[in-house]
Amino acid sequence: MNITSSDLREDILKMASIVESNLEQALRVEVELKDVFVLENEINKFHTSIDDSVFKYIALKTPAATDLRIALSVMKMNSELERIGDQAVNIKRNLKRIAKLHPSIDSLSEEVKMMLRNSIDAFVKHDSKLATDVIHHDQEVNDLYRDIMKTFIGQIKADFIDFDEGFSVIRLAKCLERIGDLSTNIAEDVIFLESGTDIRHNAHIKFGRRKEDQVVTDKLKDNHE
């Protein structure tokens, strides 16, 4: 068995591409739940096989330095992507319960799709700066989600909208917001992979607004020096 770190990178990219397609499909009204499940099954297969490859790669190749970080990052990204796949199914379920599309959901969807795409691009291009952008962008997605929740709770209370409709919109928005969080986790994995720096649970590094994007890049530079 000759697994290389490049094989792991390729496998996770194939999985990411299916996860992106699945999210895209889930958000299209005309696509049926069963079609989303077909891709979800593919994602689940990748989830198992990538974890197995990483397990064997670590056991057989005893990787060090970058190769070890690739193995760990791929394993973590694998879990995040699988969860995004699950969220796509939830999105489809909630979308089926909604009678009409709401522009605020469209905006949130676009933002979240962009976060996911950029987190994967950051991985492909070894781009910590782009990963940092994704992390910062999560704040905007959270704000959008809060706005949607506030608006629709208000509409339900005022009887402007049917409860089931409003509740489904809120749940759908929550699924999208979770995908934002999971994309942020991927971006954090990319930063760990590229620099060896673990920035999770560190609001000062992640969200310090000193010249926005400069913060994480500075921190990474400090660590390298």
Add this chain to the structure above:
Amino acid sequence: MNNIVLSVKDLNVWYNDFQAVKGISIDYPEKSISAIIGPSGCGKSTFLRCLNRIHEEVPGARAEGEILLKGRNILGSKIDPVQVRRSIGMVFQKPNPFPSMSILENVTLGVRLLGVRDKSKLMQVAEQCLRKAALWDEVKDKLSQLGTSLSGGQQQRLCIARALAIDPPVLLMDEPTSALDPIASLKIENLMSDLKKDYTVIVVTHNMQQAARVADYTSFFVLGELIEHGACSDIFTNPKEQKTEDYITGKFG
């Protein structure tokens, strides 16, 4: 699994009264790398040496059982050990180029002993084998220099090239990298992976990570007995025997 090229059946080996190998049976698939690991004195080198009957050079050594090379028992009394060694080459722990011979003479020795005299043919064999041993680019301009003038890692690759010259289907390696630095060892490991395309390689190693990295199958020996044999992806992730688990995790041996 590929075709079995070498099949060892119930092999027992003694040095006078001492039994070094106890009833070991293993099948070796064609074009694969198999490693033998185990603590010192477990019989792994003795086992390997029996596979091309080099053990017979040790006074008092005696082997019983069967070693079938493509179905033919090479331990048979009518089999010439020299013929066996033409089919099953060996590379030793310490690089051992013939000290009085040039690089070219070292590589072509085997074919010259087989009667090949044509210079262009010898040159062709030398280039082919040195390329297979990933040494050609480093020595092509100094083929007439002594083999011993090369670095340790290069000398070991020269010995591999020499073993390949008579095109044996099976290549035995007895701790081929234990005398080399990590970079030279890595070159030999990469070379082993390349050789797998054409040859069946059986390697004894003290370095478990090396076995895990390069081999397809691993056998674990203790006190002359085979404790476990299987695919590396199983042995190094989920061994069946507690003794194997203890050895590969450094708790025993």
